[in-house]
Amino acid sequence: MRKEKLKHLAIGLVAFTLSCVNAKAATTITVAVTPTAAAAIVDLVADFVNANPTYDVAVVGSSDSLSKDAIVAGGATGPYDLLLAQSYLVPADLKYFYPGLVSGDLFPFAKDTLVLYSTTVDISGGIPLQLQAFSVPDPATLDPYGVAAVQAMRAEYLYALAKSLPVKTADASGSYAQVAYLGTAYGFTGKSQICTAVTGVEQYEAGSFHREYVLGQNYVTDIVLAGVKLARSRTAAQETALTAFVNFLTSAKATALQHHCYKLPSAVP
Incomplete structure (x- = not known):
């Protein structure tokens, strides 16, 4: 679990590119x-x-805002075939303000859950009465986890703002890292950042604490991750590969998402 979370930290702090190279691959798409x-x-x-050895997928990790900038700057020859974002915000912005850069409708691909996390403080019952500095994805940017956290705290x-207690981060992975590695007492993040369920049983790092919040009871902003195909110049083979990948991503075959404790988009709260 610890090694897995170190990977989260590296991903959260820098952009990266990974290609799942297959010797038989003939067609590559970039996500x-x-x-x-x-x-x-x-x-x-x-x-x-x-499952599809004739395809290759290059994955580029980047914040939604940086991905948007690259998409807008690149136009039809831009760097990506598909954008997978932490909410509908950036995909919708592209769809309605840069329609020529988008191909098709927006679609959900995963749902996450707001959690409070700590490695040192028992916050299983929620925020302690004696507030300490805590990390939170910046709600001012409409980060869905940050907005949900504000709703949960009400x-x-x-009060915390008046005391300068929120340590605002760029996203949920940054908020997790602030607690896990940078000494903040506790913080709001996504369940996907602290939980694995490869065997179907949810597991958390030994010695850590968490409080899972309930959509509809503790917060009302559903944390839905959304994607959109981009109108990049593609060959017919690349278009076929892209369609196959999106179909895989949004199907019951996407068990990797559930292994990271995401819910499928059709899941009830």
Whole structure:
């Protein structure tokens, strides 16, 4: 578990490119993915390439905002065939303000759950009465985890702001890293960042604490990760590969997402 989370930290702090190279591969597509979901998508790509040995998928981990900048700057010759974002925000921005850069409709591919996490403080019952500095994805950027955290804390968040207690991070993976490696007492992140369920049983790092919040009871902003195909110049073979990958991603075959404790888009709260 610890090694897995070190991978999360590396993914969250720097952009990366990974190609699941197959010696038989003849067709390559390139996917931009939010750092929040990068580890899960890397695992899913491995499953996809194993099932489709004539395809190769290059995964580029980058924040949604940086991916958007690259897509807009690149136009039809841009770097990506597909954007997998942490919410509908950037895909919708591209769809409605840069329609020529988008191919097809937006689609959900995973749902995450807000959690409070700590390695040193028992926060299984929620935020302690005696507030300490805590990490949170910056809600001012409309980060879905940050918005959900504000909803879960309610008026207590305003009190925390007045005391300068929130340590704002770029995303959920950064908020996780702030607690796991940088000494913050506790922080809000996604369940996907702290949980694995490869055997179907949820597992968490030994000695850590977490509180899982309930959509509809503790917060109302559903954390839905969304994707969109991009109107990059592609060969017919690349178009076929892209369609096959999206179909795999949004099907019951996407077990890698569930192994990282994401819910499928059709899951009820």
